[in-house]
Amino acid sequence: MERPVTVILAIETSCDETSAAVVINGQDVRANVISSQVDIHARYGGIVPEVASRQHVLQIDPVIRKALADAQVAFSDLSAIAVTVGPGLAGALLVGVNAAKGLAAATDLPLIGVNHLEAHVYSNWLEGQPPSFPFICLIASGGHTDLLLVKGHDDYQMLGRTRDDAAGEAFDKIARVLGLGYPGGPAIQRVAESATEPRPLPRAWLKGSHDFSFSGLKTAALHLAQDLGLHPPPDQSSNLSSLPRDPGSETANVAAGFQEAVIDVLVEKSLLAAKKTGAGSIALAGGVAANKPLRERLLGRSSVPVHIPAPVLCTDNAAMVAACAHFKLVQGKRPTTMAVDVSPSLSFA
Ligand code: KG4
Ligand code: ZN
Secondary structure, three states: OOOOOOOOEEEOOOOEEEEEEEOOOOEEEEEEEEOHHEEEEEEOOOOOOOHHHHHHHHHHHHHHHHHHHHHHHHHOHHOEEEEEEOOHHHHHHHHHHHHHHHHHHHHOHHHHHHHHHHHHHHHHOEEEEEEEEEEEEEEEEOEEEEEEEEEEEOOOEEEEEEEOOOOOHHHHHHHHHHOOOOOHHHHHHHHEEEEEEOOOOOOOOOOOOOOOOOHHHHHHHHHHHHHHHOOOOOOOHHHHHHHHOOOHHHHHHHHHHHHHHHHHHHHHEEEHHHHOHHHHOEEEOOOOHOOOHHHHHHHOOOOOEEEEEHHHHHOOOOHHHHHHHHHHHOOOOOOOOOOOOOOOOOOOO
C-alpha cells in the first residue's frame, strides 16, 4: 500500500454526540466512534447543555481510546489532531477542544481547528466518489439550514439560509407538539409512515430568494394539532394517558403533512439553486439529510448527480471533521495555535 499522506485523529463534541475518528487521506474511515447522549436528553424533551458537557467529560477519554484501538493506530502514526471549534454549545465544545489541545501538546502534532458546518460538507468525501466542484450543498441540521455553492476547497458562496428556525429544529419542535419525543426528526419520519391521509400544510417559498423559513409551517402544524385535540399531549403520569387519544391516526397525518412540506421546500430550492448556478451536482449534509423520504425525493427529482452520505455520516460524527482537516492540511493551511478558543457562534461562508 502507498504511504498515506495524512492519518488524522478527529474529535467532535459540538452538541450531544461525543465522537472520535481516525481517517486516512480524508476519505478512508478507519474508525468513527460515536457515543450518543440521545437517551439521556430524551428524558428532558431536548438537549440540556449542562448535561451534555458533563457527558462529554465522561465519554471523551474512552471514545478517543476506542477510535485509536479500532483503527489500530498509535499516536506516532498520526499526522494531526483535528477538532470542532464551533459553532455549537460552548461547554460541549470546550471538552473536545481541551482534549485535542492536550493531545497535540503531548504528542507535538499539529492541531487543526474545524468549523462544524464545513465538516458537514465533507461528510460527502467519506464514501464513494466525492462530488466535483462546483456543487450545491444543502446543510440541514438542528441549528442550521444553509444552501451553499461549493466552488472548491475552502471556497464557498452562501446562497441562502433559514430566516427563522432550522429544518431540524422545526422537526424537533413539532415532534414535541405531537408528543413524539426527542430527537424529533427520526420520530416524525417513523410515525409518518403510517399516515393514511397526510394533512396539507403551508410552504414558505420566499420566491426570488434562496432563503428558507419554517416558522409559519411550525405555527400552522401547532394550530392543526390543537384543533384536532392532539396538543397538548396527555400527561404521561395521568390515568387518562391510557385512553386512546388518536384513534384515527391523525398524529401520523399531521406528522406526514409536516414532513412533506419541509421536504418539498428543501428539495425544490436545492434543485433551483443547481439550475441557477449551473452547478454539476447536489450534495446533502446534516442530521435532516438522514431523512429517508427527503433522500428519495431528491434522488427522484434531480437531473444532476446527487450525493447523500449514509445516515450515520449525516448526523454529527468526527469522521467528517477529519476529512475537512485533511484538505486544510494538504492545502498548506497553517495549523491552529494552542491559543484557540471555542467559537459557539462561529459563522460560515
Ligand atoms: O447535524 P445534526 O446531527 O446536529 C446538528 O449539528 O444540529 O442534526 C440533528 C438534527 C436534529 O434536529 C434531528 O431531529 C434531525 O437532525 N434529524 C432528522 C432525522 N435524523 C436526525 N430529521 C429528519 N429526519 C431524520 N431521519
Ligand atoms: Zn451537526
